[in-house]
Amino acid sequence: MNDFLRLITLQDANTRTVLLGTGSLGLAAGVIGALAVLRRRALVGDALAHAALPGVCVAFLVFRERSLPLFLLGALVFGVLGVLTMNAIRRFTRIKEDAAIAIVLGSFFGLGIMLSGMIQRLPSGNRAGLDSFLFGKAAGMVHADLLISAAACILALLGVAALYKELKLVGFDREFAGSLGWPVGFLDLTLMALLAIVTVVGLPAVGVVLMAALLIIPGVTAKFWTDRLAPHLALAGLFGMLSGLLGSALSAVLPSPNSSMSRGFPTGPLIVLVAGTLFVGSLLFAPRRGLVARWRTARLLQQHIDDEHLLRDLYELQEAGTPASLSTLAERRTWRTGSLHAALRRALTNADVTDRNAVITLTASGLTRAVRVIRSHRLWELYLHEHAGVAPDHVDRDADLIEHFITPNLLAKFEAQLALGDADPLRTGAALGVPLSLHPPGENAR
């Protein structure tokens, strides 16, 4: 408990460094990654993170010195080299983008492993802290690391702010941007360079694979909340930052799973799992675009359709002079299990129908609603028959689908158009203005 208090009040300088470092990293990765996802380059970050490894090795072999800035410089050079190789493979050979990404990833990383194997056997070097580039050691962040990741974060955000309009257009419609005369290739490379900077800075903290996660997941998560780019980027940055903060906070609080580890849970995986949880949460529960919201919308629509079908069936039974009961209603169409009962219950609650001795009759308000549906149905049938020349026995199914979506305006237009035709095309006569059915009486509406 004491630990927890110290954590949330940021009293521990070490924890503060780690939290701020991973938080700023998550923010930058979220924003840049969202743009990469938009550009359909989600996995380039993954390849870039792998491609940076030989750079670290080369930096060590050349300078024979274990210094983070030199490592990062080497990683950046090879990361950019990787992106250029990818572009060259795609541009000059018949190999497609996905394979180009995978080839660069595998080849560069293999080269890195080969070099790091050589470094390991050097008299002067024991992997030179290279392993931390593979798996990340967020918990080992020091003040200098924090400064570097904060600087990268600010650089990335400034870059995006300065080129916002351009990156937006290139992201949504590359060809259009090109036709407007914008340097599309240069803008793409700028985005990739920003991606490389953020990736490389993040490597020592969260490692190769988990860096890819931090780039991709927040951007995809934000898609469930908005359709507009600016809020999308802001949300992606927020989700990335939250993942970084919560992940490192959790790793500081949770007890270590095994005694051989000096402190807590491994931070990198926790950060990614927080991001993954945010993703699953948004996938399920985001308003409008989440799966639950979409399922609810679909369900409400289905209920509405069921209600209208019930009312129309009741009207048509009444028209034919047959008393409506549960069994006669069930015969009229294929109801999904339980949906007829549910629709009937809703109609009773609404006082659209009454149920006397198992005979179901429309009330006045039910009749009004039923008339609206039946008018939509029959006018559409008539319209198809008169103006599109569809045979009467082919119009019912179509009308069954569309009757729920015809607006009053459209209905009035149908009426006006049909009334101009022959003498009594609507064959109304009925006080309610319901046209007679196209189908001979006695024929089942289905």
Next chain:
Amino acid sequence: MPRDAAIFALPFVGELFAYDLWVIATASLVGALCGVLGCYLLLRRLSMLGDAISHAILPGLAGAFLLSGSRSLAWMLLGAGVVGVLTGLLTAGLHRVAKIAEDASMGVVFTTLFALGVLLISFAARDVDLDPGCVLYGLLEFTPLDTVSLWGLELPRATASLAAAALVVAGVLAVMHKEIKLVAFDPALAAALGMRPTLVHFVMVALIAGVSVVSFESVGSILVVALLVTPAATAHLLTDRYARMMILAASIGALSGAGGYLLAKHIETWKVDGATLGTSTAGCVSVVCALMFLAAAAFSPRHGVLSRIARQLALKLRICREDILGMLYRAAELRSRGLSRSELTQGVGSTWLVDLALVLLRRRGLVLIQDATVRLTEQGHAEARQFVGTHRLWESFLTARLGLPPDHVHAATDRAEHFIAPDIRDKLAQDVRTTQPTESPLTDPHGRQIPGP
């Protein structure tokens, strides 16, 4: 297996022992297996799925270990197979249900699963040597130390399980060859023909997950990623046929396995700061693989970058040679003297191209160069007649048959003349003959005589 007898010796590498040959055999098997399966991924444009699966099976491995408490291959295969197929299903599901781009949904799924795997391993790590480093790099050079005996034979365990995997893969490919081929190229057509593309796809995904597990122990996950894509891509640059592509990819994979080991052996002979150097064999294998891809990208007869440039250069040179012959012929018609190099350059194009073309023409004895003047030889004159004849026949044809005005035909003919074959030329001559008075020699629309063959 003791390092007793040298089997044979190679330059740069030194003597190879039975031990080395086992490593080479193991590496080649991994290469061949991944190469064959990678062709499918490449054609489906799902190359990164190899990367995704090989990372995502980590929680499968850790989970299987935590549940069963054993590191036996059967449990590992089961865990990895389940999670591998799950990765494919989740990726496809997110793509379809949540409308996320396929690569992004792949990225979300495999990174999250990998993070889960790392966490699970850190629970398991208390009492097992299942460390991420080993999973990443693999220990190819130590595979012969861990042996099993089968039917009285002492075999390295990794080699034996890879051979078994190779049999399974070969069996599945043989039985489902037609289905796999069709699904790789056109899943919609496969579905229309009553095959089940999704089922075929997941059979392939399961095979890839299985091969990844078997390969893991020897070569590590990254090498699997490299070998799943690079040999297939290399083969794709060399051939257009699926069966040939698989055979080539398998050979390339096997070759890079062997080559990588030899490279690693060679690096071991280097000395830096007085100490011998060493390296990771798995890393060397993917580097050799990448070099083979580069070579194919440059020199592949049909799809290579350099071959394409060479083809274009050869065409340019032929056009330049023919243009020079034409110019010299027309000059001879007018003034019966040759042309200087600068006059030729003005008419034909860049200096170096003209120089090169002249060297070739002189070597064939078609032109003479005297006092800085280029002149046609007898033989050159005969060849130029042919060429100028074709030019003028085409002009006549365009005017007489297509009704083009005479002052519009020259530019069009200047391009077409290089691509008119002798048999078409003869037909042209017959046709132009019927449009002109029979007794007089043939003339072009500008009134010049058309030289016969």
